[in-house]
Amino acid sequence: MTRDILIGIDAGTSVIKSVAFDLAGRQIAFASTPNSYETIGRAGVVQDLARTWADAAKTLLELAGKVENLASRTVAVSVTGQGDGTWMIDKNGEAVGKGWLWLDARAGKVVDNLRKERGDLGRFTHTGSGLAACQQGSQLRWMMNEAPELYAGATTAFHCKDWLYFKLTGKRATDPSEAVFTFGDFRTRSYSDSVIDFLGLEKLKYLLPEIVDGATTHHKLEGEAARSTGLLEGTPVVLGYVDVACTALGAGLYEPGTDTGCSIIGSTGMHMRLATSPDDVQLNRDLTGYTMCMPIPGIYAQMQSNMAATLNIDWVLSVAGDLFKSVGIEKSKTELLAYVETWLADAKAASVIYHPYISDAGERGPFVDATARASFIGLSSSHRFGDLVRSVFDGLALAARDCYSAMGPLPKRVRITGGAARSASLRKILGGALGASVQTSEREEAGAAGAAMIAAVSLGIYGSMADCVKDWVTPFQRQPEAADEELSLIYEKAFPAYRQSRLALQPTWHMLASSN
Numbered sequence: 186m187t188r189d190i191l192i193g194i195d196a197g198t199s200v201i202k203s204v205a206f207d208l209a210g211r212q213i214a215f216a217s218t219p220n221s222y223e224t225i226g227r228a229g230v231v232q233d234l235a236r237t238w239a240d241a242a243k244t245l246l247e248l249a250g251k252v253e254n255l256a257s258r259t260v261a262v263s264v265t266g267q268g269d270g271t272w273m274i275d276k277n278g279e280a281v282g283k284g285w286l287w288l289d290a291r292a293g294k295v296v297d298n299l300r301k302e303r304g305d306l307g308r309f310t311h312t313g314s315g316l317a318a319c320q321q322g323s324q325l326r327w328m329m330n331e332a333p334e335l336y337a338g339a340t341t342a343f344h345c346k347d348w349l350y351f352k353l354t355g356k357r358a359t360d361p362s363e364a365v366f367t368f369g370d371f372r373t374r375s376y377s378d379s380v381i382d383f384l385g386l387e388k389l390k391y392l393l394p395e396i397v398d399g400a401t402t403h404h405k406l407e408g409e410a411a412r413s414t415g416l417l418e419g420t421p422v423v424l425g426y427v428d429v430a431c432t433a434l435g436a437g438l439y440e441p442g443t444d445t446g447c448s449i450i451g452s453t454g455m456h457m458r459l460a461t462s463p464d465d466v467q468l469n470r471d472l473t474g475y476t477m478c479m480p481i482p483g484i485y486a487q488m489q490s491n492m493a494a495t496l497n498i499d500w501v502l503s504v505a506g507d508l509f510k511s512v513g514i515e516k517s518k519t520e521l522l523a524y525v526e527t528w529l530a531d532a533k534a535a536s537v538i539y540h541p542y543i544s545d546a547g548e549r550g551p552f553v554d555a556t557a558r559a560s561f562i563g564l565s566s567s568h569r570f571g572d573l574v575r576s577v578f579d580g581l582a583l584a585a586r587d588c589y590s591a592m593g594p595l596p597k598r599v600r601i602t603g604g605a606a607r608s609a610s611l612r613k614i615l616g617g618a619l620g621a622s623v624q625t626s627e628r629e630e631a632g633a634a635g636a637a638m639i640a641a642v643s644l645g646i647y648g649s650m651a652d653c654v655k656d657w658v659t660p661f662q663r664q665p666e667a668a669d670e671e672l673s674l675i676y677e678k679a680f681p682a683y684r685q686s687r688l689a690l691q692p693t694w695h696m697l698a699s700s701n
Contacts, residue, residue: 188257188258188259189258190206190252190255191207191208191259192248192261192262193425193636194262194266194636195266195428195630195632195636196220196241196265196266196267196345196428197266197267197451198222198267198287198288199451201217201218201220202218202244203215203217204248204630205255208641209656210656210658212630213252214252216245218240218243218244218247220237221236227545228290230288231282231284231285232284232286232345233283234283234284238349238352241349242352242410256415256417256420257417259420260646261420261640261643262640263423263425263636263639264425264636265346265427265428265431266344266346266349267428268345268427269363270285270286270344270345271342271343271344272285272343272347272348273336274348274351275340278351281337281339284348286319289546290545290546291327292320292324293555295327299383308379308380311370311371311377312365312368312369312370312476313366313371313466314366315471315549316472316553317549317553318555321344325384325389326385329385329386329389339392342394343394346424347424352410355404357394358396359393359397360396360398360424360425360426361374362477363427364376364393365476365477365478366475366476368380368381371477371485372463374398374478397424399424399425399480399640400639400642401643402424403422404422405419406419421640421644425636426480426639429449429455430477431631431632431633431636432631433479434631434634434638434639435635435638435657435658436449436635437659438457440658440659443598445599446598446599446619447486448585448603448615449601449603450601450602450605450606450611451494451495451603451604451605452494452496453491454493454494455491456490456491458589460476460485462483463485466485466487467487473551473553473591474490475487475489476488480642480650489587489588489589490550491548491584493544494541494603495605496543496544497577498578500543501573502518505524506521525608529610532574533572533575534575534617534679535576535676536572537561538561538562538563538579538682538686539576539579540559540686540687541577542557542558542559551587551588551590551591552687556695557694560686561576562686578610579679580683582618582619583676585618586676586680596621598621599622602625613666614672616672617675620668620676622666622668624665626661627662
């Protein structure tokens, strides 16, 4: 039987999926299952490790039902997943508690205190990444200060994809992207003792696993995992980079000869520029953003990330649903989405300013503040519900501009992916706010594709990532949609008010947080 399939696993915050591709990058089939997590108090957000593995294994079994002879045809499996967070196991490989997610905000005050210390500039210079409550370093420091019993018995601290890789291979490892932006030096792609010391985690250094680059290294599927997934024991398994890096790769951030930005408009919003050398990384004065190693030597994705993107749309739709319900009418999310285009069309652009900080974890890009909260500014008696909906979409686009502005000049073209990229209205609004053409990909599963691309290079199917991109990325790009010049002028005038008001509101957020 010819081995002609690569499988990418993408364990996201909302959905866990396994996707089969042929060796030229065409998607063959996919299987998915909803993900779930739970809240603890006002700030804690955790996920069960055993269930996460069971769900991932389930998607692989379901994929086998859709692809004939999947097990014998699979060249390799590559895994990526939601970033940040802390997932711990003991010496026997058993879970120590539940995994902390990137949504967890318990370490917010730890971050505030560390950012006030002079040594944070040195830490930022090494990692190229700002501190945030979602990061493993901040979360471990909180545990050390407040609840050391949470890591009692733990021998390894993973991220989500690392945990799945361990279950697949028995290998305790993490990848260069997540290891470096939390604990390392992006120039050397290795852990940094000075960063670990600044975080006050010298005594917990033993928890940090080996850094394994999936672009050059892979391990074999173990027997128990083979029985759980239906795949063949010994199948090569590749540890992908963090989901945003894989999604950027699959969506086209890296394509030699082009100069584009890339935005992922999903539950969270990730806005990226490509840095082609360590010297090309532009570190801002606010010490925010992420610098992530890409699975290509000397190449980095520089990022600013909104904590919440489509979560804001989900929120405003839930408000609409409650309004309908109050008069005895039940509307599903799909039905409510059908109203959105009408609401957007009837509303004037930028007539109300909305700050999209709806997440209980606050904001992390282009500033870090766990107390940041959403707000409407400029409401008058003439505004209606449609204007609020329009302002939420405008706010997402202006937040993206805020992020890109922190990394240098605005891009002339932005490639977007994520669930919201399917909205023509959102694409038009985003292009207007950035003054850039917007390009989408016909590829639906960019994250899983990026993970599979790493496997394709790791196993020598392609000699370089640039060669892989020619087959896996370039043919799937749609024609760019030019920015609406009239709309761009409106947002050009609105952006200073957006930014000035979010700066002015910061003391208010802190006051509200201290009173609750």
